[in-house]
Amino acid sequence: MRKTILLLIFSISLTCFAQDINYTRKTLNTLTSKEFWGRGYTKNGMSKAADFIESQFKTFGLQPMNGKDFKQPFSFSVNTFPGGIELKINGKKLIPGKEFIVGQASAGVKAKADLIEKDSLNFIDDGDRIVVSLKDKLTWSVSQKVNDYTEISVIKSAINEKPKNIETTIENVFVPEFRASNICAVVKGTLKPDSVILITGHYDHLGGMGKDTYFPGANDNASGVSFLLSLAKYYAANPQKYSIAFICFAGEEAGILGSKYFTENPLIDLQKIRFLINVDMVGTGETGATVVNATQYPKEFALLNQVNDASKLLVKINPRGKAANSDHYFFTEKGVPAFFLYTQGGISAYHDVFDKPETLPFTIYENLFKLFLGFNKGLMN
Structure with missing residues (x-):
């Protein structure tokens, strides 16, 4: 009975909320713009994207995760193509x-x-x-x-x-110590600030190849970052009893390096993370979504489906097992319960110059937003 009542509350409250899709679209266009040059390794693209994300966290009123700086710097080697x-x-x-x-x-x-x-x-x-x-x-x-x-x-x-x-x-230039940063922020919980729900996504993409060609990376993963920032905006205005934390990782395309660095140098106690949800490529959704680690955490996956079914948000949520295919992985290896969610259907562009914002349908974006709100509320209850 209690579960039924809770799901009814989720269903009613979620139908009353509308995501700021205009902000989301504007953010997507910014992240995929020529100025950010594929959020990569030439023309200062990744650094410009990091500065933009930091500015959004500050504007919304989030706090740095370590209490001092939103950026967690690290470095790695990379082969680049800045010239002809x-x-x-x-x-x-x-x-x-x-x-x-x-x-x-x-x-x-x-x-x-x-x-x-x-x-x-x-x-x-x-x-x-x-x-x-x-x-x-x-x-x-x-x-x-x-x-x-x-x-x-x-x-x-x-x-x-x-x-x-x-x-x-x-023309190639090998950079042995490319400097990058994870961008880390938190909305402190009102009742249990030491219990954390963590939402993550990588903001880096492939960058540019030569002087005139760049890879916008709209679905991969400007869609995830736009989604994450929309959630940050909402939770900053609506603090929860748990702390809601956010990390935008660098270095994912080079081998999930930013998340690996964070788990080896955590800015919060990993044992205090109640659950992590990583978003990567969430700009489609005609045929639903898939959750990596669903079989690892069946109780949480059941909750996700209960929230989804109560409000009829996504046509289907497919379960998938453990996989080292995005930034959730090293957290899972450290014992942090985590899902990696990506949507399916729609455009087929991937790691090419055709992954553009104008082709991204955002089919279930607002419903996915409501799904996250309901799931997070369920975790906190």
Whole structure:
């Protein structure tokens, strides 16, 4: 009976609340703008995004997690491409990002050479310094090392015949100590401030490849950060009996490095975290959402579904087991109960230049917001 009454309260209260979707859209557009250059490793993109997130926490009235500074600095190595990126295949100039990408671990090169066919999809120059691969989709990432050769992926539709010769200029700069920061904030609880619900998401993305091409990263993960900031705005205005804390991580795309650093250098006692919810790629949702670690924490997953069913928010929440695929992972390894939630359906853009804000449908964004409010309230009760 008590559970039924609580769920009825959740259902009524959640239908009365409307998320500030205009703020969310504005935030998404800011995070994916050219000024932030893919929130990565060139043109100061990641640093600008960090400053923006910090400014939002300050504006809302949140407190630094350690009581002093919103930023938790750390460093790691990364291979970057700040300079020229040019490619001609069979004399045809190709468009970076749309028709070709440079492998993230590639060495810089300036070359004009004939290509030798290794197989129907892969071609090399006679010095074995360059590998050209034909792809159906271009997918970029981040590397902490540099190979002694250069990889170039070319979309199949960009050329009409097999690659026979290449002319290319690629400039890379390896940065052994790239400086980044996690952004950490908290809304103190009114009754049990030492009990913490932690909401996390990574704000970094892939950055830029060359002087003219950047990866906006709208779904991955400007959507998650926009969602997190919307929650921060709400909880700052509506403090709960537990503390509600927020972390925007750097270095996720380079290997979930920011969250690993935080768990090794925590700014709060990890044992006081009642539950962690990590959001990454939450801008779609036509077919529902998936929760990693659902099978690890069946009681909390049941609560999530009870809240969802009571207000009919998402069409389905799919359970998934343990996986080291986002920033929840190292917390789980330290004994912190955690979910990683991502939505499904909608756009297929991923780690490419087409992950843009104008293509992101935000299908269930407001309902997802209500789901989080109800779930968090359930945890505190």
